Amino acid sequence: MLDIFIIGGGINGCGIARDAVGRGFSVGLAEMDDLASGTSSRSTKLVHGGLRYLEHYEFRLVRESLMEREVLWASAPHIIHPLRFVLPHHKGLRPAWLLRLGLFLYDHLGGRKLLPKTKTLDLTRDPAGRPLKGDYRRGFEYSDCWVDDARLVTLVARDAADRGVDVSTRTRVTRAERVGDHWRITLHDRLSDETRQVEARLLINAAGPWVDRVLRELPDGDAGHHVRHNVRLVQGSHIVVPKMFDHDRCYIFQNADGRIIFAIPYEGDFTLIGTTDRDYKGDLKAIAISDEETDYLCAAASEYFKQPVKREAIVWSYAGVRPLYDDGASSAQEATREYVLKVDGAAEASKIINVFGGKITTYRKLAEHVLQHVEAVLGRRGPAWTAKATLPGGDFPVDGVEATLAALAARYPAIDRSLIERLVRHYGTRTRDILGAARNEAELGRAFGAGLTQAEVHYLIEQEWARSAADIVWRRSKLGLRMTAAEIAALDAYVQAALAERISAAAQ
Template identity: 85%
Template sequence: MLHCTGDCRTLPLLDLFIIGGGVNGCGIARDAVGRGYSVGLAEMNDLASGTSSRSTKLVHGGLRYLEYYEFRLVRESLMEREVLWASAPHIIHPLRFVLPHHKGLRPAWLLRLGLFLYDHLGGRKLLPATRTIDLTRDPAGAPLKGDFRRGFEYSDCWVDDARLVALTARDAADRGAQIFTRTRVSHVERINGHWRIALEDMTTGETRHVEARLLINAAGPWADRVLRGMAGADAGHHVRLVQGSHIVVPKMFDHDRCYIFQNADGRIIFAIPYEDDFTLIGTTDRDYKGDLSEIEISEEETEYLCAAASEYFKKPVLRPSVVWSYSGVRPLYDDGADSAQAATREYVLKVDGAADAPKIVNVFGGKITTFRKLSEHVLEHVEAILGKRGPAWTARATLPGGDFPVDGVEATIATLATRYPAINRALIRRLVRHYGTRTRDILGAARNEAELGRAFGAGLTAAEVHYLIDQEWARTAADIVWRRSKLGLRMTATEIAALDDYMRSALQERLPTAAQ
């Protein structure tokens, strides 16, 4: 079934309809509905099921983009780090990155100059500044080979990317947006000065229609495909698909800092503490020409990441140690760059439609860090076409569960631990890191963990499952264990299959009211 707030058959004419439930589409929906526009959004799979859950999970300026003179993009990204951190301190937190000086690559003076610019381009207020470190004495040098003696340490932020999308969609829905998941836009046409949009339920095959004054194409890797299916639209080639893959291995080091490693081919990779017991290594950069429904890491990429990390770590990263991997394609704007790593990370917005015809705003490129600014720039086009409603507002607003200070995570955990003394503090910590103050909505009146319902493994209980069904559009076990969380790293295949069976039964009872 198509699931939305109210009766889908009687939806009024919407101001705008968004194709794509990634971070950009959900960000645009949230910003627009908060300004007073009526909004619908369709995602053909689960929220964040594509690029937006397959990133390196950083809110960062993009240090390496300075080499390509993308100063505007780096400045905007740097300025957004603390804005996003303040909006969602439960799923975003600061990290310190260690950049070892590799004598055979970029000179130390150039790295220091780049980091000086990085510190001063973006109005940094809370994040610590860059410092030089002696890797022969600092604990960050312990896991590294002995020939790396000097390094630099700078700040960026970590983000749970898929949760960022889910919380942005939740906020949009709370403000009145209609969010349709597992719903494909099968056809669009201009009729009577409006867009008529056919929505196909990917589960039942049922098709219904909505109408909107303005269409937003935020389909990411599928943006060009959306345009090719529209009569009279600019169906040229706009998107360059660049594959980025990551591997996860058992923890490589005990401290909480990250590494950024230079490679002889000009690329960089990160090694980041991940889910307490693991290290995330990535990413790759290569053009992708394959089927968008069959994206997976190649053996060549796996070997590349293992070899690149092994250049730096004393303990080599070997293929058998990879416990999980993931791969996605970044829909970069095709600026004709010679290589995938040189392609611009700038986003480009293009409005299509004759003066007297309904318009479509196309979104090409972008990255997680700039999704909020991208949304504001899209809304400038929306205002020019539909007229201005409310003011810009997202810069000082929090996402669901993020209504506490950036340094308030531990205090929030402590408060809930006091309120729920019989519930394991480690579980409370994980829930706060996922849901912030909305953890109370999951724990409810439970006096102990048994009252949270069936336990599925790795601390996942029925109370959390039903919350995710009702509030975050979860429909399958994969939605929960790989996107709303990463509990799949700790759950067995049998446990995940049992969760799938449970959810199928639960959905038959709860679906009409789920994720309103």
Template identity: 65%
Template sequence: MSDAKFDILVVGGGINGCGIARDAAGRGFSVCLLEMNDLASGTSSGSTKLIHGGLRYLEHYEFRLVREALQEREVLWAMAPHVIWPLRFVLPHHRGLRPAWLLRLGLFLYDHLGGRRRLPATKVRDLRHDPIGRVLKPGFAKAFEYSDCWVDDARLVTLNAQDASRLGARIRTRTRLVTARREGDHWQVTTENSEGEVASLCARMVINASGPWVSRVLTESIGANENHKVRLVKGSHIVVRKLYDDPRCFFFQNSDGRIFFAIPYEDEFTLIGTTDEDFDGDPKDVVIAESEIDYLLAAAGEYFSAPLGRKDVVWTYSGVRPLYDDGASKAQEATRDYVLKRSGGAGQPALLNVIGGKITTYRRLAESALEHVEEMLGARKRSWTANSRLPGGEFAVDAYEGQVDWLIRDYPFLGSVQARRLVRSYGTLARTILGSARQASDLGPAFGAGLTGAEVTYLIDNEWARTSEDILWRRTKLGLHGEAIDLAALKAFIADNVRRNDAAVHEEEVRHARA
């Protein structure tokens, strides 16, 4: 990649960076994206995994943000019906907290603010007769049931990167930005990959979408003295064994004013979170604190009839959100809106810093970023992502079950659990993984929990996976079934195939350079 020239260099392989790279490549700009680790290895795999309007943001009068997010729910659902799907949320009325009339008013706005079409409206539920009320402690009689959507956050990031690559963007994972300096009408950039190999490139514009590292990239790599008021807030989650069989989720209020969710997760588990705490440290070192585990267990214990303790926690994860510091006194009150700060112009190459945002509004954020790009570099093609499909999402939002049935019909050796997971992860691209297989052994080594050599090879060749962690915790969540995975065999297989893939990529790049 040495001395390559691009219109845009995007720094950061999270949802915002990959979304911007995809949008820009689709409009005809030449794009290079750098990610110092794996795709979605930071904040974008540490979310509560919801495509939602943000009901609680109405309390802080963030009507524009909520409206935009509500509008995006069905747009994103149509773009990626394999990794995004609708859920119903049950919000019990707690007599000691927000009054029922306030909850109903908020949900009335939630139903009507964003142009809801397919998602069903809010209903009032009597928990004394609704089966889901049985999992709660006695005393909760009334609840409101409303709609939002679920997303496999890390897969959404990868699908955006995959489509950006299809459209011509160069995706460079495990490659960090060392320096970027303005030279005339372009940026002169130095990069270094995980093997210590240094390269240089030129870009007409740099977009700093590095999430919680945005300030560090700005000061250390770019050498700017700008202060963009970034507030780092940690959110942590716990995963426990399945607490109930109902497919609905819970939205709970806590006595300290915060809210948290309990969500059916990966068929056999329940996800509980999140916390909101100011964070001061290196985002790569973020882990859940013991006090956060205690907080979430205690909060859940206020509602669920079954006792919960440390022994029930099977996994935890944390993420650091880079929020715009709007001066809010509490972390949970800080705005989730995004802010774009541009510098340069008038003969200088431009820099755009991306601060804040939420996964639900990443596509709109990318469109806003492209407005800045077009002001600096000139317009190319029109905006296009609103009616697009992400890789594997070429089917109707109500056709998931049909996709599973067709996959089992064409590959009868697949079990139902494996077929459903493949469609949920890859959509129509599941057939690319399965290829011409006529029996299970045709898929190569079986590593356990339905993971095969064919799937691992696909992830290495098409989704930049390089380690067992990439595959077990980001491309899939099969790490939750770790006891069933032959980890030693998996690591050996990955190492062999990464070497093969790297050699093929290097050979292709040499051919491209000579051409």
């Protein structure tokens, strides 16, 4: 029997699993689709304090988030890096004194040590002013971090599995029922069409947008007040356009409706623009950017950039829903970003811990708080440990990316440096596991396009739960921006054949 079973393979579920197994608990986790296939791969890709949350007096959340920036950066310097944000001043919106006050708090609230502090910019002289319209003459520049969100989830899951967690993707929990002092959980593997049961003393519902549905589907008599509506689904959408500026800084733009959007350097040749905030009531399997959101993002960015952002320039878009705790806020952007944990179950019975809300930046702290509830039920096994631990491939200093790249380039002189650089930015020191003994690129096997090779594909299948081309080109990487539809289709055919061969070999 397991100590803990977790429903949900997003950042919260994987983070809880990793923390728990590292303390000595036995853990299983099921994700009905791919890791990070929901909210956790559809963010603005930031590890940030949330500057605008200060306006809603969410000081605890902002402080915790600010403190986590450098902790997460140190844990995964290959997929997280510092980013400077340029905030142009607009006289018609928030006054300069309010911005300065907010940025002063932002600099000092979270114990910043390595990230540079805020400074004032003369946009008539600074290169950051060149892409902007001429009436933006003054601005502020502050620090946060960028993260490859879906890769973060995968690396957290990989570390959890390396430590003993049974991670099952494409596996849906079809039933969870209390049997005496524990849970009996029925799992359906969607790829093999097989059903199995596991038992666990404690159940954790970290299903993100599906958290309420999981509660509703518990057997009658167990659900109690679970049928209540707990989650407010807020859609956030993004667009990707060809690169709009040459420097490596990001912009944060204030809008007349009080909302903000970001314009972020993305994958070398592109700019990511987002996000929106609107309540979502539709099918969770049919989330997509709306025409209204597209027009909003284009118009909001065009208020600042000299070059208008036009719909026809969009090369990709994505949308996700944030499962915020329903605190009764009047508007989507005012709903709390705080996470909320609810423990249900009688003292003598099996318990369920429900996770509502949360954000990528606070996933590690959320996991620590969940473990406090776990320990109250199952007893203490080991100390908190994740604050100083690195994720797979991140075992080098935060300023060590270039040294890691240089060492690998010297080790593999016949392999294109740009390919090694991309691999290091995705896999860090585990790039060696992909390149292996290859003396040149030909020895990495079949080339699928955009630098993706057979060696990398097999690594993703065997080590990172990739089961389709979409898993590889949109979540484990963003190579879909550079690959043709025919290349992606050929990749998918190869992946399916490789999986079938793997299943056949396992059955023999």
